[in-house]
Amino acid sequence: MTPSDVKATLTFSDGSPSVELPIYKGSVGPQVIDIRKLYAQTGRFTYDPGFMSTAACSSAITFIDGDKGELLYRGYPIEELAVNCDFLETCHLLLYGDLPNAAQRADFTKRVTSHTMVNEQMQFFLRGFRRDAHPMAILTGLVGGMSAFYHDSTDINDPHHREISAIRLIAKMPTLVAMAYKYSCGQPYIYPKNDLSYASNFMRMMFATPCEEYVPNDVLVRAMDRIFILHADHEQNASTSTVRLCGSSGTNPFAAIAAGVACLWGPAHGGANEAALNMLEDVHRTGGIERIGEFIRRVKDKNSSVKLMGFGHRVYKNYDPRAKLMRETCHEVLGALGMGNDPILKLAMALEKIALEDEYFVSRKLYPNVDFYSGIVQRAVGIPVSLFTAVFALARTVGWIAQLNEMIGDPEYKIGRPRQLFSGAVRRQVKPLAQRV
DSSP: OEEOSOOEEEOOTTSOOOEEEOEEEOSSSOOEEOOTTHHHHHSOOOOOGGGTTOOOOOOSSEEEETTTTEEEETTEEHHHHHHHOOHHHHHHHHHHSSOOOHHHHHHHHHHHHTTOOOOTTHHHHHTTSOTTOOHHHHHHHHHHHGGGTOGGGOOTTOHHHHHHHHHHHHHHHHHHHHHHHHHHHTOOOOOOOTTSOHHHHHHHHHHOBTTBOOOOOHHHHHHHHHHHHHTSOOSSOHHHHHHHHHHTTTOOHHHHHHHHHHHHTSTTTTTHHHHHHHHHHHHHHTTGGGGHHHHHHHHHOTTOOOOOTTBOOSSOSSOOHHHHHHHHHHHHHHHHHTOTTOHHHHHHHHHHHHHHHOHHHHHTTOOBOHHHHHHHHHHHHTOOGGGHHHHHHHHHHHHHHHHHHHHHTOTTOOOOOOOOOOOSOOOOOOOOGGGOO
16 A cells, blocks of 8 residues: 555544544555544444445455446456457466466466365265255355365464465366255266366366267357356455455455355345346246336336336446446357247346347446346356356355455455444343343
């Protein structure tokens, strides 16, 4: 952080002495006011529910400009990465700070590929879950359970342990997600193959069976790889902040990532693409594309409880740059699979057209977001809706790890301890039982 020549002065109307606060500026983005000594100097905390105006850390990994619709990984625009790089190159970038050269790319790919298998006893762990358990419930347990199998990489303060756990988590997440899917549908687990790419390997583990080999379609593999890249990191969102807060206690990397998986499960976060597809299913059941006008009318009605899922974004006040890329992939996949007549996908495309042209949506910047398109792509590929968030977790794992490692390497990091504005009962005495009303 670079200190600014300008300082902020906090004054009080009750006559309390004013306080001068330092201001820091990053390489890009808004400046921040340093309030770390505020309580010591004034006896007061700041109040910021949801941390909407609070920078909880200094980070050099990902930058978002919501007004411009810009997303940078280590300074590289997401548009360039998604077109010119594959997911493992993006992983190297997020973990180590720059894109790999040819030798580094080969070495990193080999290291990840050689760790794709999981301990065989993880299969017995799976059997403890009901067959109809949500994949995210299973994944949360499996990721947390990895700390019981890999004792040589659980010390979060040991750089070598962090390196091993990072490679293991990136490598094994596709295997775990595919295992959760196979378990839920009663099919045998498919072991990874080291001669396939990261995305191809995942799709084969998902869709192959012992009686019928799965040959990955290049268009679908490219689409899945792009989904992974677009979801790899997204600054200090809820799940990333959860991983950082969890890791700040010194817990092992697997537990911290499991906490991120649990947070991502929420419908307002990683579950948004699942919610968008469920919304389309509901519209289809209640009349389909012929009733889309009525659905839009209800969305616009302030007194209606109908919500439009998969549109707009809390951070982006412009078109989500990931959505532009995912839209291209979406139409490419639908064209390659000849799925133009699928009723759900036809409904999605009709809704997309309305949202991009209707003044109500355009004026409110309720553009289709990345969750809307990635859900459509995954459905077209054959991934069940209940697994969408698990695929998101698979992709986001590298971002969580990069953020966690950055936090541990920060000399200013300490265990997280948010404050509160207490609004409960003041001190009172316990009355004898007979005197209590």
